[in-house]
Amino acid sequence: MKPTRPLHEGPPITPAGFAVLRARYDHLLGTERPQIVEVVSWAAGNGDRSENGDYLYGRKRMREIDRELAHLARRMKALRVVDPAGQQDQSRCWFGATVTIADEDDNHRTVTLVGDDEQDAGKGMIGWSAPMTRALRGAAVGDLRRVVLPGGDKEWEVISIEYPVKG
Incomplete structure (x- = not known):
């Protein structure tokens, strides 16, 4: 069985x-x-x-x-x-978070961590198993995270973390 x-x-x-x-x-x-x-x-x-x-x-x-x-x-x-609004620890990057990050040159980028079936990089929706998401998981505001990308390593600082409001 x-x-x-x-x-x-x-x-x-x-x-x-x-x-x-x-x-x-x-x-x-x-x-x-x-x-x-x-x-x-x-x-x-x-x-x-x-x-x-x-x-x-x-x-x-x-x-x-x-x-x-x-x-x-x-x-x-x-x-x-998984409803992101119900995330227990909203001070860290977890599933459903909308995260603003900045690179070494202070270029800001906002991404939302979503499921792999709904990812759309053009809309800033990054899949849960993507390298960027794996690097950001568990990060808090102010944390630095290194992302290994095909073009080389890049370091990002977490600027803000937001979750949808329950309702």
């Missing part, structure tokens, strides 16, 4: 990040897949399927949708939703 994983384990994700995954799953299952099933059914009724582009494309797209649905279902089951 396969051992079950305790509920508290698993990669973290914010409630907003989980809602995005859930919305994608619901859209695929409730909108896109039924539309493709309808196209495939219509195309199958048109006779020779070997040269029927609508049928062939529809079947291919249905397989893609089914693969994505299975992937999303596995991810949502494995993830652990």
